[in-house]
Amino acid sequence: MPTIKAVINVIGSDQKGVVARFATYVAEKDINILDIEQQVVNGKFIMDMLVDLAEMSLSLDQLITEMLELGKEIDMQVRVTFHDQRRRKRVAAMVTKEAHCLDQMISDWKTGKYRGDIVCVLGNHPDLESVAKDAGLPFHWLSSKDKPAHFKWIMEKLAEYDIDLVALARYMQIIPPEMVKKYSNRIINIHPSLLPYFPGAKPYHQAWERGVRVTGCTAHFVTEDLDEGPTILQDVFHINVGNDTAEDVREKGQKLEGNVLSNAVQMYLDEKLLPFENKVVFRPGLSRFLDHAED
The missing domain is CATH 3.30.70.260 (ACT domain)
Known part of the structure:
Protein backbone atom coordinates (compact mmCIF):
# COMPACT_ATOMS: atom_id res chain seq x y z
CA MET A 1 0.00 0.00 0.00
CA ARG A 87 4.63 23.46 -3.71
CA ARG A 88 7.97 25.01 -4.49
CA LYS A 89 8.08 28.42 -2.87
CA ARG A 90 8.48 31.50 -5.04
CA VAL A 91 11.25 33.99 -4.26
CA ALA A 92 11.67 37.60 -5.38
CA ALA A 93 15.15 39.13 -5.19
CA MET A 94 15.16 42.90 -4.65
CA VAL A 95 18.30 44.76 -5.68
CA THR A 96 19.89 48.17 -6.21
CA LYS A 97 23.33 48.22 -7.89
CA GLU A 98 25.61 45.66 -6.17
CA ALA A 99 25.57 42.21 -7.77
CA HIS A 100 27.41 39.97 -5.28
CA CYS A 101 24.37 38.80 -3.28
CA LEU A 102 22.20 38.27 -6.35
CA ASP A 103 25.04 36.35 -8.03
CA GLN A 104 25.29 33.96 -5.07
CA MET A 105 21.54 33.43 -4.87
CA ILE A 106 21.34 32.65 -8.58
CA SER A 107 24.29 30.25 -8.33
CA ASP A 108 22.77 28.35 -5.41
CA TRP A 109 19.36 28.22 -7.10
CA LYS A 110 20.84 26.99 -10.39
CA THR A 111 22.78 24.22 -8.61
CA GLY A 112 19.62 22.93 -6.92
CA LYS A 113 20.26 24.08 -3.36
CA TYR A 114 16.88 25.81 -3.06
CA ARG A 115 13.60 24.04 -2.32
CA GLY A 116 11.98 26.80 -4.34
CA ASP A 117 12.62 29.14 -7.24
CA ILE A 118 13.74 32.70 -7.82
CA VAL A 119 10.97 33.92 -10.12
CA CYS A 120 11.82 37.61 -10.57
CA VAL A 121 14.33 40.34 -9.78
CA LEU A 122 12.96 43.76 -8.80
CA GLY A 123 15.07 46.90 -8.49
CA ASN A 124 15.18 50.65 -8.16
CA HIS A 125 17.98 50.99 -10.74
CA PRO A 126 18.54 49.21 -14.09
CA ASP A 127 22.13 48.19 -13.31
CA LEU A 128 21.58 44.47 -12.66
CA GLU A 129 19.25 43.74 -15.56
CA SER A 130 21.98 41.84 -17.44
CA VAL A 131 22.68 39.64 -14.40
CA ALA A 132 19.02 38.65 -14.18
CA LYS A 133 18.62 38.20 -17.93
CA ASP A 134 21.73 35.98 -18.13
CA ALA A 135 20.05 33.73 -15.54
CA GLY A 136 16.82 33.66 -17.51
CA LEU A 137 14.98 35.72 -14.89
CA PRO A 138 12.52 38.55 -15.55
CA PHE A 139 13.89 41.90 -14.37
CA HIS A 140 11.77 44.94 -13.55
CA TRP A 141 12.84 48.29 -12.15
CA LEU A 142 11.30 51.59 -11.17
CA SER A 143 13.09 54.57 -9.65
CA SER A 144 12.60 54.99 -5.91
CA LYS A 145 12.82 58.79 -6.02
CA ASP A 146 9.04 58.80 -5.60
CA LYS A 147 8.94 56.30 -2.75
CA PRO A 148 5.15 55.87 -2.44
CA ALA A 149 4.89 55.18 -6.17
CA HIS A 150 7.89 52.85 -6.08
CA PHE A 151 6.58 50.71 -3.22
CA LYS A 152 3.07 50.64 -4.68
CA TRP A 153 4.68 49.22 -7.81
CA ILE A 154 6.75 46.74 -5.75
CA MET A 155 3.65 45.46 -3.95
CA GLU A 156 1.87 45.03 -7.28
CA LYS A 157 4.79 43.05 -8.70
CA LEU A 158 5.03 40.81 -5.62
CA ALA A 159 1.31 40.05 -5.94
CA GLU A 160 1.62 39.48 -9.69
CA TYR A 161 4.36 36.89 -9.17
CA ASP A 162 2.59 35.32 -6.14
CA ILE A 163 5.72 35.70 -4.01
CA ASP A 164 6.29 33.62 -0.86
CA LEU A 165 9.64 35.12 0.17
CA VAL A 166 11.36 38.45 -0.51
CA ALA A 167 15.18 38.51 -0.34
CA LEU A 168 16.74 41.96 -0.08
CA ALA A 169 19.97 41.31 -1.99
CA ARG A 170 21.61 44.64 -1.08
CA TYR A 171 18.43 46.59 -1.84
CA MET A 172 19.30 49.97 -0.39
CA GLN A 173 15.86 51.22 0.63
CA ILE A 174 13.86 51.09 3.86
CA ILE A 175 10.82 48.83 3.54
CA PRO A 176 7.57 50.65 4.44
CA PRO A 177 5.34 49.38 7.28
CA GLU A 178 2.51 48.22 5.00
CA MET A 179 4.87 45.91 3.09
CA VAL A 180 6.47 44.63 6.30
CA LYS A 181 3.01 43.81 7.65
CA LYS A 182 1.82 42.04 4.51
CA TYR A 183 5.01 39.96 4.27
CA SER A 184 5.63 39.49 7.99
CA ASN A 185 8.47 37.00 8.56
CA ARG A 186 8.78 36.66 4.79
CA ILE A 187 11.34 39.38 4.04
CA ILE A 188 15.02 38.56 4.65
CA ASN A 189 17.68 41.27 4.59
CA ILE A 190 21.47 41.11 4.66
CA HIS A 191 23.09 43.79 6.82
CA PRO A 192 26.86 44.38 6.68
CA SER A 193 27.61 44.21 10.40
CA LEU A 194 27.17 41.90 13.37
CA LEU A 195 23.87 43.32 14.55
CA PRO A 196 23.03 44.86 16.96
CA TYR A 197 26.43 46.55 16.43
CA PHE A 198 26.74 49.21 13.72
CA PRO A 199 23.17 49.43 12.42
CA GLY A 200 22.24 51.97 9.77
CA ALA A 201 24.44 53.41 7.04
CA LYS A 202 28.09 52.56 6.20
CA PRO A 203 28.55 49.88 8.89
CA TYR A 204 31.89 48.60 7.52
CA HIS A 205 33.24 52.14 7.65
CA GLN A 206 31.91 52.49 11.20
CA ALA A 207 33.71 49.29 12.22
CA TRP A 208 36.95 50.44 10.56
CA GLU A 209 36.78 53.85 12.24
CA ARG A 210 36.16 52.30 15.65
CA GLY A 211 39.19 50.02 15.25
CA VAL A 212 37.27 46.79 15.92
CA ARG A 213 39.18 43.62 15.10
CA VAL A 214 36.21 41.41 14.22
CA THR A 215 33.07 42.33 12.32
CA GLY A 216 30.81 40.55 9.85
CA CYS A 217 27.31 40.44 8.38
CA THR A 218 23.83 39.45 9.52
CA ALA A 219 20.85 37.92 7.71
CA HIS A 220 17.65 38.82 9.52
CA PHE A 221 13.91 39.08 9.09
CA VAL A 222 12.74 42.62 8.37
CA THR A 223 10.51 44.40 10.87
CA GLU A 224 9.30 47.97 11.16
CA ASP A 225 12.28 48.68 13.43
CA LEU A 226 15.27 49.27 11.15
CA ASP A 227 17.94 46.55 11.42
CA GLU A 228 16.33 45.10 14.55
CA GLY A 229 14.46 42.09 13.14
CA PRO A 230 15.09 38.55 14.38
CA THR A 231 18.57 37.30 13.47
CA ILE A 232 18.79 34.23 11.23
CA LEU A 233 22.51 33.83 10.48
CA GLN A 234 25.76 35.70 11.05
CA ASP A 235 29.34 35.25 9.87
CA VAL A 236 32.55 37.08 10.80
CA PHE A 237 35.88 38.22 9.41
CA HIS A 238 38.97 39.79 10.97
CA ILE A 239 40.21 43.32 10.43
CA ASN A 240 43.96 43.88 10.42
CA VAL A 241 43.85 47.16 12.33
CA GLY A 242 46.42 49.67 11.10
CA ASN A 243 46.89 47.85 7.78
CA ASP A 244 43.42 47.28 6.32
CA THR A 245 41.81 50.29 4.68
CA ALA A 246 38.09 50.99 4.85
CA GLU A 247 37.85 49.58 1.30
CA ASP A 248 39.67 46.39 2.40
CA VAL A 249 37.08 45.93 5.14
CA ARG A 250 34.22 46.42 2.71
CA GLU A 251 35.68 43.91 0.25
CA LYS A 252 36.13 41.30 2.99
CA GLY A 253 32.54 41.78 4.05
CA GLN A 254 31.14 41.45 0.56
CA LYS A 255 32.78 38.04 0.22
CA LEU A 256 30.57 36.84 3.10
CA GLU A 257 27.31 38.65 2.40
CA GLY A 258 26.17 36.56 -0.55
CA ASN A 259 26.73 33.26 1.25
CA VAL A 260 25.04 34.38 4.47
CA LEU A 261 21.97 35.74 2.66
CA SER A 262 21.67 32.75 0.34
CA ASN A 263 22.05 30.28 3.22
CA ALA A 264 19.30 32.10 5.12
CA VAL A 265 17.04 31.90 2.06
CA GLN A 266 17.80 28.20 1.73
CA MET A 267 16.92 27.60 5.39
CA TYR A 268 13.62 29.42 4.94
CA LEU A 269 12.77 27.34 1.87
CA ASP A 270 13.69 24.18 3.80
CA GLU A 271 11.19 25.31 6.48
CA LYS A 272 13.91 25.25 9.12
CA LEU A 273 13.10 28.70 10.53
CA LEU A 274 10.47 29.44 13.16
CA PRO A 275 10.31 33.12 14.21
CA PHE A 276 8.68 33.96 17.53
CA GLU A 277 9.20 36.52 20.30
CA ASN A 278 11.79 38.39 18.18
CA LYS A 279 13.97 35.28 17.89
CA VAL A 280 14.44 32.60 15.26
CA VAL A 281 14.36 28.94 16.28
CA PHE A 282 15.90 26.36 13.96
CA ARG A 283 13.89 23.25 13.13
CA PRO A 284 16.38 20.89 11.45
CA GLY A 285 13.98 17.98 11.64
CA LEU A 286 11.44 19.43 9.25
CA SER A 287 13.88 19.67 6.36
CA ARG A 288 14.89 16.07 7.00
CA PHE A 289 11.20 15.08 6.97
CA LEU A 290 10.70 16.75 3.60
CA ASP A 291 13.65 14.82 2.17
CA HIS A 292 12.17 11.65 3.68
CA ALA A 293 8.77 12.40 2.19
CA GLU A 294 10.29 12.86 -1.28
CA ASP A 295 12.01 9.47 -1.26
Missing part, protein backbone atom coordinates in the same frame (compact mmCIF):
# COMPACT_ATOMS: atom_id res chain seq x y z
CA PRO A 2 1.45 3.43 -0.93
CA THR A 3 2.18 5.85 1.89
CA ILE A 4 0.31 9.11 2.44
CA LYS A 5 2.74 11.32 4.29
CA ALA A 6 1.97 14.39 6.36
CA VAL A 7 3.73 16.54 8.95
CA ILE A 8 2.00 17.35 12.24
CA ASN A 9 3.47 20.50 13.78
CA VAL A 10 2.76 21.36 17.45
CA ILE A 11 3.87 24.60 19.17
CA GLY A 12 3.04 25.95 22.61
CA SER A 13 4.17 26.43 26.19
CA ASP A 14 6.27 23.54 27.45
CA GLN A 15 4.37 21.04 29.59
CA LYS A 16 4.46 17.37 30.49
CA GLY A 17 2.90 14.68 28.37
CA VAL A 18 2.55 16.46 25.02
CA VAL A 19 4.41 13.85 22.97
CA ALA A 20 2.58 11.01 24.70
CA ARG A 21 -0.78 12.64 24.10
CA PHE A 22 -0.29 13.09 20.38
CA ALA A 23 1.45 9.74 19.94
CA THR A 24 -1.42 7.98 21.69
CA TYR A 25 -3.97 9.77 19.54
CA VAL A 26 -2.34 8.86 16.22
CA ALA A 27 -1.83 5.25 17.33
CA GLU A 28 -5.52 4.96 18.20
CA LYS A 29 -6.38 6.20 14.71
CA ASP A 30 -4.05 3.68 13.00
CA ILE A 31 -1.64 6.41 11.93
CA ASN A 32 1.99 5.34 11.74
CA ILE A 33 4.71 7.66 13.07
CA LEU A 34 7.67 7.65 10.67
CA ASP A 35 9.86 10.22 12.42
CA ILE A 36 9.68 12.81 15.17
CA GLU A 37 11.69 15.87 16.19
CA GLN A 38 11.10 17.88 19.37
CA GLN A 39 12.79 20.71 21.23
CA VAL A 40 12.16 23.25 23.97
CA VAL A 41 13.35 26.83 23.43
CA ASN A 42 12.79 29.57 26.01
CA GLY A 43 9.89 27.66 27.50
CA LYS A 44 8.29 26.93 24.11
CA PHE A 45 7.71 23.32 23.10
CA ILE A 46 8.09 22.60 19.36
CA MET A 47 7.36 19.23 17.80
CA ASP A 48 7.34 18.05 14.18
CA MET A 49 5.97 14.56 13.57
CA LEU A 50 6.17 12.83 10.18
CA VAL A 51 3.30 10.36 9.81
CA ASP A 52 1.83 7.94 7.29
CA LEU A 53 -1.95 8.30 6.91
CA ALA A 54 -2.45 5.39 4.48
CA GLU A 55 -4.26 3.14 6.99
CA MET A 56 -5.85 5.71 9.29
CA SER A 57 -9.32 4.89 10.55
CA LEU A 58 -10.96 8.32 10.06
CA SER A 59 -11.41 10.89 7.32
CA LEU A 60 -9.00 13.73 6.64
CA ASP A 61 -11.61 16.26 7.78
CA GLN A 62 -12.03 14.40 11.06
CA LEU A 63 -8.27 14.23 11.53
CA ILE A 64 -7.84 17.98 11.08
CA THR A 65 -10.79 18.81 13.35
CA GLU A 66 -9.72 16.45 16.13
CA MET A 67 -6.06 17.52 15.95
CA LEU A 68 -7.07 21.17 16.34
CA GLU A 69 -9.34 20.27 19.26
CA LEU A 70 -6.58 18.27 20.91
CA GLY A 71 -4.30 21.28 20.59
CA LYS A 72 -6.90 23.60 22.12
CA GLU A 73 -7.31 21.32 25.12
CA ILE A 74 -3.67 21.85 26.07
CA ASP A 75 -3.27 25.37 24.62
CA MET A 76 -1.10 24.27 21.70
CA GLN A 77 -1.10 25.43 18.08
CA VAL A 78 -1.42 22.47 15.71
CA ARG A 79 -0.94 22.36 11.96
CA VAL A 80 -1.21 19.36 9.65
CA THR A 81 0.47 19.67 6.24
CA PHE A 82 0.07 17.02 3.58
CA HIS A 83 3.07 16.33 1.40
CA ASP A 84 1.13 16.53 -1.86
CA GLN A 85 -0.08 20.01 -0.90
CA ARG A 86 3.45 21.37 -0.80
